[in-house]
Amino acid sequence: MTEERTTLEDLKGALGNDGAAAEAAVQAEPKIDAQGRSYATGRRKDAIARVWVKPGSGRIVINGKEFERYFARPVLRMVINQPLTVAGRENQFDIMATVTGGGLSGQAGAIRHGLSRALTYYEPGLRAVLKKHGFLTRDSRVVERKKYGRAKARRSFQFSKR
Template identity: 65%
Template sequence: MAEQQTLADLKNVISGTTPAADGTPAAEAAPLPEPKIDSHGRAYATGKRKNSIARVWIKPGNGKITVNGRDQEVYFARPVLRLIIAQAFEVADRVDGYDVVCTVKGGGLSGQAGAVRHGITKALTYYEPILRAPLKAAGFITRDSRVVERKKYGKAKARKSFQFSKR
């Protein structure tokens, strides 16, 4: 009969590590990847959301965010959109730690704000690979793949039918 395993034993089996005799894990965690920084000291990433695509460059600074050559307060007038952009820095505890320059095109303002947040998140993980765990736990690394469903032939919209008339 197989002996009963504890949750810790199951976790070790799933992760592929087995504890040594003294209780320490035998296999150490994989080393963090090297930061991806260009010759200007910036990290670059592309963020996507709905039909929007954002190209984002971050570098150490005082927290200035520039979107399409304009300040974020001018480009994203609604405070909710600026809040979405700032979420990645708040989770990583890097508020006012990086300057962001980004260009964004396609979609509406809500999708563009989500694309900029996705780009900032990826660029932060390239600049500081240690930040990947908290950002992934917050769900910012995963690209939100939801897009508008296409209109079908014989329908008013994607699924809506024309009004039915019996006579």
């Protein structure tokens, strides 16, 4: 299995010839456990995803199910694959994720966030590319709480004149 590594020149090109940031990214030490995996947590809305990344054939398992069975909608599968396509690492990593809370859209976003973070822990050189596309930023938008005297968070009850 040939593994494509990002060189210092590639990072300088991606960062706009900012040599200091490129060298810092290359010098960062990968965080890999005894089984050869990197772990990260991703969050989106109420969903929390725990993601493990290791070299492999591109198999994605979510909560013990195959990727295609868990996320039937192609849009959600595309959201999860975005960090891999941007980094140019399709079919190079096996991904195992457990996700809880929220709906399918929030879970897909949480897995994308956790996968991006796990990839930067495994290959610190990918951080510049993933950060540029906004995959390392946690989307902090959550549902607003319901207020008393209101039907929902902001909606009033229907007004009755009589």
